[in-house]
């Protein structure tokens with residue numbers, strides 16, 4: 001069983017905004033994407049790299065996963081960003097607009113053993129999701145639903161119907177290769193009900209968490225992607241019932257009128273492990 005680190009809330013912070021970089025030290029997020037790409041204007045690209053380096057050398061981000069989104073390697077900044085991100089101690093380097101596994105190939109000579117993550121946000125990237133996910137340095141994927149919507153010329157819908165093919169292909173690819181996969185952002189950052197509904201959809205589809213653009217979105221994502229009390233209670237009862245069934249020589253138990261087999265126990269144990277990992281992260285982040 002893999003006990004993955006919690007990635008329920010993954011907040012983008014523009015590398016060019018010292019105030020937001022400072023504020024993030026006290027926010028209850030599981031991970032931060034320090035952004036050097038689309039949240040930073042062309043004029044600020046070089047300065048943002050220095051601002052971010054200062055913030056990360058000062059520290060204070062605790063146990064939160066630190067992901068740095070660099071500019072594309074075809075841009076004037078990408079290679080220098082990648083080099084700087086390694087020096088800054090990034091836990092992962094996120095490459096935007098990955099359309100094929102070969103887009104990642106030039107990075108490891110700069111980034112060495114630092115894990116790579118891919119922004120999945122082009123039509124070609126959706127079609128190549130399986131081969132991208134198989135890249136040996138890749139450990140995570142992030143859906144870029146704004147760029148994808150732009151390229152597909154879709155309209156935003158609460159059910160995200162136009163996105164479902166792309167979301168599904170990336171989910172399948174990530175799960176098949178054991179990668180983390182994080183859902184796209186919800187742009188209307190003052191619409192709490194809309195965000196909660198989209199988080200619930202993403203959780204039900206199997207995403208590990210949601211990328212966020214504003215601190216007001218954190219609690220909603222954390223709640224949606226945490227096992228609920230009812231989930232934990234059910235997991236415990238399933239484990240107890242299954243162990244009792246096994247002790248009496250049976251391979252199947254029944255809980256709440258539903259059968260419980262070995263495979264459900266794997267899920268139940270993962271639910272308990274996730275709950276513990278969330279509690280451990282909260283404890284580490286508050287020290």
Ligand SMILES: CC(C)(COP(=O)(O)OP(=O)(O)OC[C@H]1O[C@@H](n2cnc3c(N)ncnc32)[C@H](O)[C@@H]1OP(=O)(O)O)[C@@H](O)C(=O)NCCC(=O)NCCSC(=O)C[C@H](O)C(=O)O
Nearest residue numbers: 012013014019020023024038039144145146147213214215
């Ligand atoms: C959306 C914002 C521009 C709104 O900013 P602002 O008007 O300053 O918001 P508030 O006044 O409500 O802010 C209150 C305080 O919170 C801090 N803050 C705001 N945003 C963040 C943040 N992301 N991280 C940390 N702290 C944040 C403010 O500094 C205020 O602090 P204080 O003054 O001390 O009270 C703004 O939220 C923003 O810039 N968000 C990030 C936008 C971003 O990163 N966009 C790029 C990523 S999305 C994307 O590209 C996805 C993908 O590629 C795709 O294609 O889909």
Ligand SMILES: [Mg+2]
Nearest residue numbers: 038121144147
């Ligand atoms: Mg994008």
